Amino acid sequence: xxxxxxxxxxxxxxxxxxxxxxxxxxxxxxxxxxxxxxxxxxxxxxxxxxxxxxxxxxxxxxxxxxxxxxxxxxxxxxxxxxxxxxxxxxxxxxxxxxxxxxxxxxxxxxxxxxxxxxxxxxxxxxxxxxxxxxxxxxxxxxxxxxxxxxxxxxxxxxxxxxxxxxxxxxxxxxxxxxxxxxxxxxxxxxxxxxxxxxxxxxxxxxxxxxxxxxxxxxxxxxxxxxxxxxxxxxxxxxxxxxxxxx
Ligand SMILES: Nc1ncnc2c1ncn2[C@@H]1O[C@H](COP(=O)(O)OP(=O)(O)OP(=O)(O)O)[C@@H](O)[C@H]1O
Ligand SMILES: [Mg+2]
Numbered sequence: 001x002x003x004x005x006x007x008x009x010x011x012x013x014x015x016x017x018x019x020x021x022x023x024x025x026x027x028x029x030x031x032x033x034x035x036x037x038x039x040x041x042x043x044x045x046x047x048x049x050x051x052x053x054x055x056x057x058x059x060x061x062x063x064x065x066x067x068x069x070x071x072x073x074x075x076x077x078x079x080x081x082x083x084x085x086x087x088x089x090x091x092x093x094x095x096x097x098x099x100x101x102x103x104x105x106x107x108x109x110x111x112x113x114x115x116x117x118x119x120x121x122x123x124x125x126x127x128x129x130x131x132x133x134x135x136x137x138x139x140x141x142x143x144x145x146x147x148x149x150x151x152x153x154x155x156x157x158x159x160x161x162x163x164x165x166x167x168x169x170x171x172x173x174x175x176x177x178x179x180x181x182x183x184x185x186x187x188x189x190x191x192x193x194x195x196x197x198x199x200x201x202x203x204x205x206x207x208x209x210x211x212x213x214x215x216x217x218x219x220x221x222x223x224x225x226x227x228x229x230x231x232x233x234x235x236x237x238x239x240x241x242x243x244x245x246x
Contacts, residue, residue: 015040052117058125062110071103071227078221086116089156089187094216097191099225102232105191108223109158112189121155128162131178132171139174151178156187163194163202172203176212183215190216 001018009017020039026032069080082088088095095112097105113123126134138147151157157178167175182188194202196217200209 015044048120049118052120052122053114056113056117056123056125058110058113059106059127060110061114062107063114064111067104067107067111071225072108073224073226075221075223083221083223084112084115086112086119086121088221089116089121092184092187092219094187094220095189096217096220096222097189097225098222100229101193102229103225103227104230105225106160109160109189109191113156113158116156122153123156123158124151124154125158125160127164128159128175129165129167131159132165132167132175135174135178136168136171139170144174148178148181152181152186154182154186156189157182158189160191162190162192163199166202167204169204172205172208175203176208179212179215184219188216190220 001021006016006018009015017036017040020036020043023039024032024035064084069083074080074083078088095109097109099105110125113125116123135144135147138144179188192199196213199213200206203209203212
């Protein structure tokens with residue numbers, strides 16, 4: 001590709017088309033240009049998805065491949081197909097993932113979040129204690145409105161491990177504001193590590209806790225994870241058969 005042609009591509013913001021020119025066979029003018037532009041578009045889309053996945057901040061890359069959905073009890077009105085098709089995000093509905101330790105709640109929330117990214121959706125994953133710290137820090141630094149504006153642009157907010165750490169009054173109020181802003185406008189996947197009835201131990205304030213839970217569970221699908229801990233099951237299998245690394 002000549003320098004002149006590269007410069008035109010840059011000016012037109014078409015990126016570097018040179019690698020695609022090499023890949024496409026010439027049959028006629030229109031087919032040649034169409035195939036080059038199709039490859040450029042596909043690469044742009046791949047880069048965009050990579051950016052969305054990076055921005056989501058997943059703690060590990062978990063997918064739905066090989067994930068067993070059978071032990072999860074779904075509520076009426078939500079089929080497994082609807083769950084994995086991410087219909088709930090378009091409907092601005094929430095998911096509440098309830099279950100004992102190691103039953104796959106975090107895995108499912110990441111896998112659904114990752115799939116949402118591949119559909120071009122904006123997602124952010126937080127351990128709730130980390131979001132609380134980030135909100136308080138942003139408030140101290142005077143960047144809170146920038147952060148809340150960014151959160152308000154998400155299609156899906158994932159709040160993992162609600163309940164492990166008691167939250168300060170200020171952090172609880174800031175979390176409440178984030179959840180209120182999401183209400184009926186964005187989807188949230190929440191994984192409480194504490195029964196809802198004891199959330200006031202974390203958020204401190206009975207009325208605020210009640211208002212928070214009310215907003216979360218209105219338009220929420222409640223998924224119950226039964227069965228035992230996968231971590232425990234895997235450790236047990238390894239102990240019985242040291243060659244089994246799964
Ligand atoms: N249904 C499943 N299919 C395949 N792997 C699973 C499944 N559920 C859990 N795992 C695996 O088991 C491990 C524990 O799962 P995960 O961390 O999602 O559990 P959790 O319910 O979030 O636990 P905790 O309450 O302790 O946070 C992970 O490595 C995960 O990939
Ligand atoms: Mg978890």
